Amino acid sequence: MLLPDxxxxxxxxxxxxxxCAYRFYLKEILKLDWPAVESEPIREQEVLMLLGTRFHxxxxxxxxxxxxxxxxxxxxxxxxxxWWQNFLKLDLHPAPGNFSVEKLNSIPFAGYRLAAxxxxxxxxxxxxxxxxxxxxQHQPKRQTLLSRMQSKVYPYVISALSANxxxxxxxxxxxxxxxxxxxxxxxxxxxSAQKEADQTEIELLINEIASKEKEAxxxxxNLKACNFCRFRSLCDRGKEAGTSxxxxxxxxxxxxxxxxxxxx
Ligand code: SF4
Numbered sequence: 001m002l003l004p005d006x007x008x009x010x011x012x013x014x015x016x017x018x019x020c021a022y023r024f025y026l027k028e029i030l031k032l033d034w035p036a037v038e039s040e041p042i043r044e045q046e047v048l049m050l051l052g053t054r055f056h057x058x059x060x061x062x063x064x065x066x067x068x069x070x071x072x073x074x075x076x077x078x079x080x081x082x083w084w085q086n087f088l089k090l091d092l093h094p095a096p097g098n099f100s101v102e103k104l105n106s107i108p109f110a111g112y113r114l115a116a117x118x119x120x121x122x123x124x125x126x127x128x129x130x131x132x133x134x135x136x137q138h139q140p141k142r143q144t145l146l147s148r149m150q151s152k153v154y155p156y157v158i159s160a161l162s163a164n165x166x167x168x169x170x171x172x173x174x175x176x177x178x179x180x181x182x183x184x185x186x187x188x189x190x191x192s193a194q195k196e197a198d199q200t201e202i203e204l205l206i207n208e209i210a211s212k213e214k215e216a217x218x219x220x221x222n223l224k225a226c227n228f229c230r231f232r233s234l235c236d237r238g239k240e241a242g243t244s245x246x247x248x249x250x251x252x253x254x255x256x257x258x259x260x261x262x263x264x
Contacts, residue, residue, distance in 0.1 A: 002029050003210055008106065008113045011153040014202065017209055018149065019225045024209065025217035026231055052135035055083050055179060056102070056119065059133060062087075063094075063101040063120065083135065083179030090177075098123045107160050110206040116157040128162060130154055130174045139181050146188060152198040155190040169195040 007028075017024040026032045058071055058080075068088055075081050099122050106115035120131035132150065145151060151174065159169040172190040219235060220226070226237035 001210065002212070002214065003112070005111070006113075008115050009109070009153075009202075009206055010115050010117075011148070011150040014153065014205055015149040017205065019222075020220035020229070021212070021217040022219040022235070023225075023229055023231060025214070026234070029214075029217075032231070032234075048135065048137065051077065051080055051083075052133075054080060055087075055135050056133055058084060059087065059119065060102050063092075063099065079180075086179045086182035089182065092120075092122075094122050094124075105157050105161055107157055110203045111210070112206060114153065114157055114202065114206075116154045118154060118158065121158065126167060127171045127173065128158060128167060130158060130172070132174070132176050134176050134178045135180070136178070137180060139178055139184065139186070142186050145176055145186050149202075151188070152202060156195055156198045156202065159190060159195055168192065 013024060013028050016027060054077075058075070061071055062068060072081075072084065072088075075084055099120065100118070101120055102117060103121065104115055104117045106113045108114075118130050119133050122129040122131070132154070155169070155172050155174050159167070159172045162172070169190045169192045173187060174190065175185050175187040177185045219237075223237065226232045226235065229235075229237070232238050
């Protein structure tokens, strides 16, 4: 048993485990830091990740009540200006008490905790909409997004927490919104059947991780997973980061280098 009882599972660390068990071991058990940025010039994905962090912060400030024009005046990067203008066109003005921003939600689960930090959770007419800002330059296929642990953990945690308010999973919707692609958000409705399936899948995964010995956390055979991994130098899987034209689900600046926004 390598995990403490207080361990918190998130969509990111579960996805890490699915992508590469050794990455989970390095990050979550050895608690190794981020060697990639210091060891080479900052590359495209690192720059995008910094822009993504800035965009998330702007949204958070907007919902905390700072006027949009004050925020707009602080932005200088052309890409961020465009993302921000697209965000403002969403025209989101939730009433106080009907939304939460960057809130860490967590539940007891399989002997540990399961947490989800939701960028924006809107409540309206008994429905819950979870927004996740995706600041990548590339939109993965819908099916790829739906298969990510985020699409399971986030709606599961929110529907578990809202069960005592008589909100059914069918009233939960998740929206991946891309400021670079404002007209093509990816959204899906949750359901009781999906909640049950997600519970089973997450539980199996956590039980598997919790029962693993050190030697069983092996490096992935999928070298694509290493392109966007902070440990690529350490694992001798290349020193340079991947680029966004290496198009697959790994190219997501929120997830680039596996930065765990749920852990912040
Ligand atoms: S570089 Fe590859 S093998 Fe090493 S931890 Fe990352 S994904 Fe796993």
